[in-house]
Amino acid sequence: MRNQPFPDRARVDAFDKVRGLTEYTADLQFRDLLYAMTVPAEIPKGTLEQLSVEDAMRVPGVVRVLTSDDFPPAPVVEEDGPPPPPPTLVTEIAYRGQPIALVLAETLEAAVAGADAVRARFSPAVFAGTMDAPGTKREASDEIKTGDAAAAFADATTVFEATYLSPTQHHNPIELLATTAVWAEGQLTIYESTQYSNGVRGNVARALGLDPSIVHVKCAYLGGGFGQKGAIQRQTALIAQAAILTGRPVKLVMPRGQIFHNATFRPMSRHRVRLGANANGKMIAALYDAEQQQSRTGTFPAADYHEATIRLYGIDNYMGTAADLRIDTQAPGYMRAPHPQASCFAFESAVDEMAYKLELDPLEFRLANDTRTDPKTGHPFSSRHLADCLREGARRFGWERRSPGARSMSLPDGTLVGWGVACGAYPSMTTPTVARLRIGADGRTRFQISGHEMGQGIRTAIAATLIEGLDIDPARLEIVIGDTSTVPQHITAGSWGTASVVPTAARAAQKLRSRIEELLAGRSIPGNLHRKLATVRRPSLEIEVTQLGPGQDASVLEGMPFGGYGVVGPEFPTFTCMSFIAHFVEVHVEPRTRRIRVPRVVSIADCGRVVSPRTAASQVRGGVVWAIGAALHEATEVDPRFGGYLNNDLADYVVPVNADIGDIDVGFIDQPDTLANSVGVKGLGEVAMVGASPAIANAIFHATGKRLRSLPIRVEHLLGA
Numbered sequence: 270m271r272n273q274p275f276p277d278r279a280r281v282d283a284f285d286k287v288r289g290l291t292e293y294t295a296d297l298q299f300r301d302l303l304y305a306m307t308v309p310a311e312i313p314k315g316t317l318e319q320l321s322v323e324d325a326m327r328v329p330g331v332v333r334v335l336t337s338d339d340f341p342p343a344p345v346v347e348e349d350g351p352p353p354p355p356p357t358l359v360t361e362i363a364y365r366g367q368p369i370a371l372v373l374a375e376t377l378e379a380a381v382a383g384a385d386a387v388r389a390r391f392s393p394a395v396f397a398g399t400m401d402a403p404g405t406k407r408e409a410s411d412e413i414k415t416g417d418a419a420a421a422f423a424d425a426t427t428v429f430e431a432t433y434l435s436p437t438q439h440h441n442p443i444e445l446l447a448t449t450a451v452w453a454e455g456q457l458t459i460y461e462s463t464q465y466s467n468g469v470r471g472n473v474a475r476a477l478g479l480d481p482s483i484v485h486v487k488c489a490y491l492g493g494g495f496g497q498k499g500a501i502q503r504q505t506a507l508i509a510q511a512a513i514l515t516g517r518p519v520k521l522v523m524p525r526g527q528i529f530h531n532a533t534f535r536p537m538s539r540h541r542v543r544l545g546a547n548a549n550g551k552m553i554a555a556l557y558d559a560e561q562q563q564s565r566t567g568t569f570p571a572a573d574y575h576e577a578t579i580r581l582y583g584i585d586n587y588m589g590t591a592a593d594l595r596i597d598t599q600a601p602g603y604m605r606a607p608h609p610q611a612s613c614f615a616f617e618s619a620v621d622e623m624a625y626k627l628e629l630d631p632l633e634f635r636l637a638n639d640t641r642t643d644p645k646t647g648h649p650f651s652s653r654h655l656a657d658c659l660r661e662g663a664r665r666f667g668w669e670r671r672s673p674g675a676r677s678m679s680l681p682d683g684t685l686v687g688w689g690v691a692c693g694a695y696p697s698m699t700t701p702t703v704a705r706l707r708i709g710a711d712g713r714t715r716f717q718i719s720g721h722e723m724g725q726g727i728r729t730a731i732a733a734t735l736i737e738g739l740d741i742d743p744a745r746l747e748i749v750i751g752d753t754s755t756v757p758q759h760i761t762a763g764s765w766g767t768a769s770v771v772p773t774a775a776r777a778a779q780k781l782r783s784r785i786e787e788l789l790a791g792r793s794i795p796g797n798l799h800r801k802l803a804t805v806r807r808p809s810l811e812i813e814v815t816q817l818g819p820g821q822d823a824s825v826l827e828g829m830p831f832g833g834y835g836v837v838g839p840e841f842p843t844f845t846c847m848s849f850i851a852h853f854v855e856v857h858v859e860p861r862t863r864r865i866r867v868p869r870v871v872s873i874a875d876c877g878r879v880v881s882p883r884t885a886a887s888q889v890r891g892g893v894v895w896a897i898g899a900a901l902h903e904a905t906e907v908d909p910r911f912g913g914y915l916n917n918d919l920a921d922y923v924v925p926v927n928a929d930i931g932d933i934d935v936g937f938i939d940q941p942d943t944l945a946n947s948v949g950v951k952g953l954g955e956v957a958m959v960g961a962s963p964a965i966a967n968a969i970f971h972a973t974g975k976r977l978r979s980l981p982i983r984v985e986h987l988l989g990a
Contacts, residue, residue: 274939277882281732281746282490282722293492294447294462299518302449303332305508306380307368308387309527313912314396314597317360317369317389324386325372330379334387335371335511344475351832352568354472355503357510362391363565364599365912366530371507373519396597398912400537400562406595407560410571413579415644416586421554425545429623433542433615434979436904437562438535439528440604441919444492446528448505449520450512457509459486463751464499464721465760470753471832476506477513481831486758488751494723496603499762500533529917533602534905536562536569540615544623552623552638554586559612563593567600569607576839577609577694577959578616580847581655583640597912603762605895606958609695614900614980617691617963622976630673631967632663632690643845651846651944652951654875655692658851658938662690662873665934666853675974685858687972690851693960697846697877697942697951698765698838699772699818701825703756706735706777707811710803713745716777719829720750720770721761725954726884730767731774733881734948738778740797757829764848764952765836771880772946773816780812819944846945848956849875852893852964858972863987867897867965868931877942877951885953889935892957898925900962901981 285291310317322334340357358368372383397404422428449460457479463469466486474481491498504521511519523531538561545554559574575589604610624634639656642649663669671688672678678686704718716735720727728748736743749755759769785798788810794801802810815826818837825835839846853871858864872889879885902923906915916922941949962980970976975990 275733275737275880275882278729278733280726280729280884282728291490293444293490294449294460294488295445295522297449297460299449299451301517303373303375303515303517303519304377304380305511305519305521306372306384307504307507307521307523307527308370308372308384309366309530310362310369310391311389312362312391312393313365313398315362315391315393317362318392319390320370321388322370324388325383328379328383328386330375331372331383332375333373333515334383335373335507339514340510341478344478354476354506355501357476357506364530364597366527368503368507368531371511373511373515396912398596398909399907400594400596402596402909408593408595410591410593413572413575413589413645414587415579418554418556418586418588421586422545424547425554426548427546427623427627428543429619429626430543431619431622431978433540433618435538435611435614436980437537437907438604438899438903439905439922440495440497440532440534441922441924442493442495442497445525446502446504446523446532447521448502448508449518450509451518452512452516455483457484457513459484459505459509461486461488461505462491462498463488464491464494464723464762465501466721466751466753467758467829468501468760468832469505472501473506473509477510486753488721491721491723494721495605496607496762497532499760500602503531525919526917529914531599533600535604535607536601538574538611540612542615542619544619546623546627550627550629550634550637552582552584555584556588557616558590560592560594562598562601563595564598564600565595569601573608574612576696578612579645580643580694580845581616581692582638584644587644605892606695606955609693609959610899610962613691613693613959614963614966617960618966618978621691621963621967632659632668635659635692646840646845648844651844652877652940652942653847653849654938654940655849655851658849658873658875659692661936662851662853662871665936666871668853675971678972680857683860685860685972687856687858687968687970689854689964689966689968689971691960691964691967693850693852693956695764695848695952695956695959696839697768697848697945698763698836699946700759700765700769701818701821701829701835702759702769702773702816703813703826704773704777705756705811705813706781707809708741708781708798708802709809710799710807712742712799713747714741715747715749716774717749717755718770718773719757719759720766722750723761725766725888726881727761727766727770729884730771730881734771734774735778738775739781742797742799757826759829759835763836764955767880768946768950768952771950772948773814775948776816777812777814780814781810784810784812844944846942846951848951848953850956850960852961854961854964854968856965856968856972858969858987863984863990865901865969865982869934870931870961871934872961873936873938874953874956875938876953876956877940877945878949879937879939880948880950885937886935888954889957890933893933893961894925894930896958896961897929897965899980900965901983904981
């Protein structure tokens with residue numbers, strides 16, 4: 270493959286999407302379909318003592334109501350085996366909204382009415398609904414340590430310390446959680462909006478005691494995922510069992526209010542950051558403690574709040590601690606830029622505050638603390654162009670025109686103007702992949718590989734790679750992903766999708782070219798590959814390739830068909846692979862109402878080689894928009910009395926709209942990372958969001974002189990500033 274920039278190509282799925290032809294899970298229709306609706310628990314903790322379904326069964330159209338009696342017991346968990354699947358229907362209530370029954374009906378309306386008619390009696394227990402409530406259990410996590418931070422602080426001439434808070438937040442992809450299960454001829458086929466089709470397969474098989482070989486999961490497109498659909502949903506096994514018991518296809522589209530209470534979410538987290546700098550303005554020590562809300566049994570790792578911050582700067586002495594605060598809620602989980610969104614808000618705010626305390630320019634302070642070596646491992650970064658991101662962003666933004674003092678910039682009408690900068694980092698990882706490529710003399714090309722299309726444009730990146738490497742008809746290229754009946758499907762998350770599948774696609778193209786050369790045996794035949802095959806009377810040519818990450822061996826492929834997790838990175842045997850970004854933000858604060866606006870953002874990313882410029886720029890814009898929401902709008906409101914979420918819909922869960930978004934100028938360094946993989950790509954989707962929220966907060970301080978350390982920042986927090 271040529272080592273030069275990829276051309277800008279249109280999205281391969283754009284035409285179908287704008288015409289409404291793309292089918293999502295909830296769009297699929299089946300003959301004799303039953304509609305399902307779950308019945309949520311009305312208490313946050315306790316025991317279901319009695320369940321009355323008689324009134325529900327009298328609702329016209331209701332066919333059956335499933336209870337805990339209709340499900341097998343939980344599978345035995347082996348000490349060294351995979352984690353247990355989510356429970357099905359059980360009588361022990363662990364969180365408010367937990368499903369206690371499943372109503373099946375001929376119509377959606379009947380299913381909803383039937384669910385409303387189910388009556389339950391509970392024995393409630395004392396619960397903890399917030400991090401600071403009585404009954405919260407604190408569990409310390411592993412430490413992340415380099416050097417001797419405590420000793421280094423003795424040599425620091427300037428010390429800064431503060432605590433920052435990030436709220437509970439929920440994913441709100443437009444596509445709701447949807448599952449349809451079909452049981453036919455001894456085979457179970459599940460159509461689900463998921464980022465993890467192989468995981469769904471393995472977990473449903475274990476939950477219901479089925480042979481995984483008879484379970485098939487398909488997900489051609491998702492209407493947004495962002496980590497929520499990477500988790501194994503509790504509803505999947507419920508719908509699968511309903512299809513098996515009734516012998517009819519069953520569909521559930523979970524209402525958004527129930528999704529808030531059942532799906533994973535970004536947990537509330539508290540961050541205590543202490544920084545020390547020497548007389549030269551060099552940061553020499555960091556003490557950083559993070560604690561997060563956690564369910565009683567959840568496993569979302571608290572220590573990962575340090576995965577980006579320890580690598581942002583060359584701080585030789587870093588002590589990172591973390592803890593879970595276990596309360597009675599459903600398990601939190603991965604949400605775009607899962608840990609770095611919150612941790613970099615805290616850390617980059619603290620770095621900004623340290624720059625002001627030292628009376629240094631925040632941009633120059635960051636540049637002065639750059640590093641080429643991973644402080645955690647001592648290994649070099651495979652590539653690191655964060656300083657280039659800062660310099661290019663500053664040039665585009667016009668940073669040299671910034672007045673350094675707080676409240677020193679304004680518009681003629683008195684509007685306060687603030688300019689802020691912040692950096693972001695995110696691990697660049699990869700997964701094993703298996704791919705099949707078939708080219709036909711009839712003009713068709715079919716490529717099967719692991720992956721899920723969440724709107725991020727993974728199909729477009731794959732197509733760009735194949736078209737770059739092969740002379741084929743682009744209009745007749747079919748890319749099959751998210752289907753366990755083809756090749757093993759790995760979870761698509763963590764920004765490793767493109768970095769995993771694009772090198773595999775490039776390798777497949779190379780192998781197929783070699784096979785074509787062998788087939789032609791030196792003959793020169795004009796035309797594209799389809800024409801060459803037709804000329805030599807070969808109907809088709811098919812190859813299979815396997816790609817592993819650096820340091821991996823073939824054993825990681827064994828568990829993939831059943832939901833195995835083969836992620837490697839960012840720490841590789843001889844280097845560390847990270848993606849980086851710099852954000853420059855201008856905010857306007859209205860002098861009377863203190864309304865905050867973000868008229869422009871400049872974001873420059875270091876994600877290695879950019880394979881699909883159009884979708885890459887879209888990823889960054891989307892990440893910045895989300896960061897604006899996280900900084901200024903989004904927070905899930907918890908009712909500590911009843912353990913539920915109060916704003917569990919898009920009417921009350923505030924997100925940015927078009928009027929909130931100004932100009933977002935996106936740029937890329939576009940330098941291939943030759944150590945990361947053969948194509949030189951690194952992850953982008955997650956890092957796009959990281960750092961933009963603190964850049965906004967830093968700009969608000971520059972505009973108003975008021976430093977706010979809790980998100981979201983709203984009008985009421987600036988009154989009097």
